[in-house]
Amino acid sequence: xxxxxxxxxxxxxxxxxxxxxxxxxxxxxxxxxxxxxxxxxxxxxxxxxxxxxxxxxxxxxxxxxxxxxxxxxxxxxxxxxxxxxxxxxxxxxxxxxxxxxxxxxxxxxxxxxxxxxxxxxxxxxxxxxxxxxxxxxxxxxxxxxxxxxxxxxxxxxxxxxxxxxxxxxxxxxxxxxxxxxxxxxxxxxxxxxxxxxxxxxxxxxxxxxxxxxxxxxxxxxxxxxxxxxxxxxxxxxxxxxx
Numbered sequence: 581x582x583x584x585x586x587x588x589x590x591x592x593x594x595x596x597x598x599x600x601x602x603x604x605x606x607x608x609x610x611x612x613x614x615x616x617x618x619x620x621x622x623x624x625x626x627x628x629x630x631x632x633x634x635x636x637x638x639x640x641x642x643x644x645x646x647x648x649x650x651x652x653x654x655x656x657x658x659x660x661x662x663x664x665x666x667x668x669x670x671x672x673x674x675x676x677x678x679x680x681x682x683x684x685x686x687x688x689x690x691x692x693x694x695x696x697x698x699x700x701x702x703x704x705x706x707x708x709x710x711x712x713x714x715x716x717x718x719x720x721x722x723x724x725x726x727x728x729x730x731x732x733x734x735x736x737x738x739x740x741x742x743x744x745x746x747x748x749x750x751x752x753x754x755x756x757x758x759x760x761x762x763x764x765x766x767x768x769x770x771x772x773x774x775x776x777x778x779x780x781x782x783x784x785x786x787x788x789x790x791x792x793x794x795x796x797x798x799x800x801x802x803x804x805x806x807x808x809x810x811x812x813x814x815x816x817x818x819x820x821x822x
Contacts, residue, residue, distance in 0.1 A: 596636035599627065603637060607646050607657055608744045614659040618647070645742045660746040665794055668739050673787035675736055676720060679727035681780040684771050691726045692771055698722055699764055706757060719764065746794070753793035763789065 603623075606612045618638070624631055638655045641647035648658045660668075683691075698719045705711040717740065724733050763786040770778035 594633075595629065596633040596640065599629065599633050599637035600640040602627070603641060604644075604646060604741075607641070608741065612657050614657050614745050616657050618655040618657065620654065644738050646745065658742070658745060660742065662795070664742070665746060666791065668742055669787050669791040669794070672736065672739055672743075673784050675732050675739075676724065676787070677780045677783035679724050679729070679732060680767060680771070680783040681776040682727040682729075683723055684774050684776040684779040687726050687771065692768075694722060695719065695726075695768060695771065699768060702764065703761060706761070712757070716760070753796045756789075756793040759789060759793075760786070 603612070603618075612618065620631060620634055620638075624634055627634070638647055638649060642649050642655070646658055647655050649655050683695075687695075698715060702712065702715045702719060705715055720740075721733070721736070724736055763782065767779060767782045767786065770782055
């Protein structure tokens with residue numbers, strides 16, 4: 581019997597997906613800040629690709645809400661307005677509170693133990709902001725996975741990408757980190773009690789408090805596109821075309 585074929589390498593993925601991933605990483609790291617114009621000509625040169633995969637990649641990022649394509653003006657990194665923040669939090673509140681109620685009723689003891697373990701790691705990461713942000717998201721996404729609705733997971737994943745465009749994370753508000761941890765403890769306690777309605781209400785309150793904190797750290801004054809034009813990626817290797 582012949583040996584099984586090796587798994588496909590990253591280079592077997594469509595080129596536009598590789599380009600989209602590279603740009604997504606730069607956007608979420610704020611190397612391409614919100615409002616900045618994406619210089620397609622510079623990226624084509626730096627990545628060693630044609631315009632076709634780049635434009636397909638930009639369409640993917642636009643579908644995720646990370647890029648805004650303006651007719652006759654090109655592509656820009658999406659700017660998150662106060663209204664955007666409010667609407668994203670509202671949808672996250674509805675979707676994740678519904679998931680929490682389902683988890684309270686259906687999760688196994690082992691799955692609840694997973695959430696407890698993630699929360700314990702979150703508690704231990706209070707002095708490491710980047711680790712805390714990553715574990716906080718991991719906790720929320722694991723709860724969604726346990727609720728087992730792939731469409732809800734997909735929608736929330738895209739909404740959370742949009743949230744990452746905003747540097748003014750709610751957890752940066754004074755006292756919010758400790759408050760958020762207590763809210764997680766309360767949600768976990770409701771899950772352990774198998775109290776679906778309490779889990780739903782507590783998760784909704786968690787997002788309401790998060791929105792209030794995000795507003796408190798957002799800059800005051802009129803918004804507007806950033807004047808900086810971050811476009812090319814000097815010194816990086818080109819994306820292989822094979």
